Amino acid sequence: MNDESWALSPNTRKPLPQLIEDKIRQLIDSGHFKAGDRLPTEPELAQKMAVARSSLRTALQRLQLQGIVEVMRGRGWYVRSTSVSDRDESLVIDSRISDSDLMEVRIALEATAASLAALRADDGELDEIAKRAREHQGASTEDKEELLQTDEEFHAAVVKASHNELLEQLYRSLVPKLRGYRRNSYGSAELHNRSANDHNQVAWFLKRRDEGGARTAMTTHLLGLYNDLATQAGTAAGERAELNTFAWEDEPRWRDR
Template sequence: MDDESWALSPNARKPLPELIEDKIRALITNGTFRAGDRLPTEPELAQKMAVARSSLRTALQRLQLQGVVEVMRGRGWYVRSTDVAERDEPLRFDRRVSDSDLLEVRIALETTAASLAALRASQGELDDIAKLAKLHQAASVNDKDELLRTDEDFHAAVVRASHNELLDQLYRSLVPQLRSYRRNSYSSAEVHVRSANDHNQVSWFLRRRDEAGARAAMTTHLLGLYNDLAAQTGMPVEERAGLTNYALEDEPSWQQNR
């Protein structure tokens, strides 16, 4: 490919990561890259597009969350799907949806995904999830971007391992809308330690094909985020939803805290 084919479209109204995303989409749409193809390395892509690697990585992460590309640890970025048109836009809402509403839906989606992943994930997927948990644990507490990236990579891998395409699409539509809150939630080393331990616990149950255990571990993890958000926003206790696992029930039950 000549250098001009990598040139970004000039559009002062769009942030640089979105311009990079548009270019990669165009290269997939015109057949330059097909499903299963490996993309050039991040340094190569950054050089070809004359952009910083941080902007490039943001664009790749956006495409990853939309299911267009995927990263294989130690191997690089690959095109996951050439069906880019249907994955362009996230779900749109008629009015502003609160972060607590989004988190409640995320809890429903991801706990289901965790239980399905325990049953359906391949051994390779389970190995990748375990590696992603370790990468999140090893991320620097002072680098919020890295903490967010490794956190999103882990959760996205669990959802993909559910092998439910609709669930995956719904999940990807929620993630960008929670990104700002999630990044700011890493306010201390203790928060990171809790998050890393929770990820390891989810991975532990998944590797043992324990459906109920994986669901409960994911429930505990996401409920921690929900309670942190409720406390930060000053939500009255009587308005908060809670999750509880009853001894004789298989599913977590919503309850109104009083």
């Protein structure tokens, strides 16, 4: 393939990771890369597109969340699907659904994923989750793209470790809808520290195969985001649910305010 085929769109209104994502999707849709094909290595891709590897990783992670590519440990990135009908875009979410509603569903999905991961994840997957937690903790508070990328990679690793394909597809359909809010939510070192500590706690319970602890830790983590989101949206207390993570049976429970 000639170098011009790798040239990115000159659309300057889109962030660089989005332009990279569009180009890789274009190459897949055109048939240059087929399902099961291995993509060039990250250094090769970065060189072909003349971009930084950090922006490339963000684009690949977004494609992974959509079910288009997947990463295989020690082997690299592979095309997972070339059929539009097979992609998670078929799980259409009404654009009128509020971010708060999306977050409530995300809490339910990821709490379940965390508990399943505690039971089903292999040791390699648990190590990968812990690694992703460390990467998020070490991300620069000045780089919102890096914070968003490392956060999404951690959560995607937990969901993948649940070994539930439908749950993973549903999760991937939600993440892009909340990406704008998540990027804008990174505004202080304090918030980042809270997020990183929550990730570490989830990883700690998973490592110990503590199903209930992992579920509660993930729920508590996402509850903080949910409450922040509802507050920013100006949702009245009586119009949103409250999640009590200190119920008598030590399980999170919803209740209407």
